[in-house]
Amino acid sequence: MAVAETGAPIPEPPHPALQILRMLWRDKFAFAATLFLLVVIFCAIFGPMLFEDVATRQNLRGRNAAPFDFSKDWSFWLGGDALGRPLLARIIVAAQNTITVAAGAVACSLAIGTALGLVAGYTSRGLSQVIMRLADVIMSFPSLLLAVIVLYMLEPSVGNLIIVLAITRIPVYLRTSRAEVLEVRERMFVQAAQVMGASTGRIVFRHILPVVFPTLITIATLDFAVVMLAESSLSFLGIGIQPPEITWGLMVSQGRPYLTSAWWLSFWPGLAIILTTLSLNLLSNWMRTALDPVQRWRLETRRES
């Protein structure tokens, strides 16, 4: 109320997308993280198309070539692997499998978990109980073990890896969305919609889901990092993606026998994993504030006041 009495004309709010970009620019860490993630996504989409040949060409004279030799081709700047294939190009190509598995698993678990959570939160008690007990069983299951068993049963391919990782992450979204729905459904606008005769489907998807969604997206960003680490661990243990397909986790494990003589074989792909997950964590931290209307002013008014 005090704002209106200062007399200054209220400036026209800029376009929402521009506003978000401006908020992002103010937090330098989040901005750098976003840039890095864009590069990774670019590599994941176009990497294999552009560098598949370079990354698979063997060059036995360049076996375990040392990194930082700038006299060589750019793809050898991070060194070569045991078959003389350029590491930098391989990391770029491997981004595709790594990101596909993580993105697929997060998308599946987000969709299924949210749907089940909305049902559990908005419908009858009995159904809700069944869904929650199911989540408990999944939660109490050692997820890595589930992955091992399923991957042994099925072929360890990208698709199956996505299914396994998605199943283990469903309870996270399920519990969050259910808890949020339980709170949101008591609010006035939901009651108003009920009074006006909106159908259950319309209330859940048009009125409740938009309120719940920002929280879920923030969790999904964080979860992307968790899933990436899980996929890397599986590939490292030799039960995830199988050669000749490559992921960053698999590259780390392939470099392990040469650890004492050629550290860079394992080091660079590991660093790629760390930088990506770190960026996701930073971005998620930023989103937690940016997507929350109550906290948002912290980012919007920091420098201007």
Place this chain on the structure above:
Amino acid sequence: MISFLGKRAVASAVSLIGLIVLVFFLSRLTGDPTNLYLPVDASLESRARFREINGLDDPLIVQFFRYAGDIIRLDFGVSVRRGEPAIDAVLRAFEWTLWLAVITMTLVTAAAILVGALAAFRVGGVFDRIATFFSLIGASAPDFWIAIVAIVVFSVTFGWVPTSGTGTVMHWILPVAVLFIRPFGLILQVVRGSMISTLSSAYVKTARAKGVKNRPIIFVHALRNAMLPVITVIGDQAAALLNGAVVVETIFGFPGVGKLMIDSILQRDFTVVLAAIFVTAVAIFLMNILIDILYAVLDPRIRY
């Protein structure tokens, strides 16, 4: 309290039964162990005999009920691979994992609470920023990568600690240190967040107004109340460690339950896999009960 414990026990038992059914059928679907244990040129008769001895020739459903009956008598069967009762192998491995988890979690809890409380005291200060940065790195780094980098640096280059195995105190340093990193980052963040909200509460302001010094305010007044959410996370992380720090145990050749599970799955040693799952699930159940009791101890308002 007693009725609460009973309810928890029933709920956990239901989950446990679901788990055992799931694992039993999933693991049988991975293939017939006969081909794995007998030589390729074994005759059909010896194959049939092997199946008969190990009860593999019955229908799956018969095998399951026989197994369920044995479990009720706490008889998990004999490991095909090791020729000893499966439960013995599991309990031996579990002891190692339990020690690893206890040592790691004790260090993590102490360090995370201390650093987190101090970081929350001056939000945005240098100490806070350093702590937050390191906890982010810790939460982002893949543990297998940290493990092998640590081996290269500390074992191969400097030769301070052995690369793998067990035997002396020195063998424990690297596994504990690698396992330390991720839970430390997570718990640190929770301690910090919880302490920030507690430090701005009314009773802390009252204490300040009375002239209580900083140290008792942090460690006596605020910390105890800030501990509730922290304990939840500590429980989750401890459960993850009990589940078997598979990757770390594999890399360091640590004879824990995680390594045992992976080995047994790869060798199709079902009895050991199921016994291992049973033992860890019971351990996690007991730990959850312990955490619920801790809640009530810390916050007298909580009644069951």
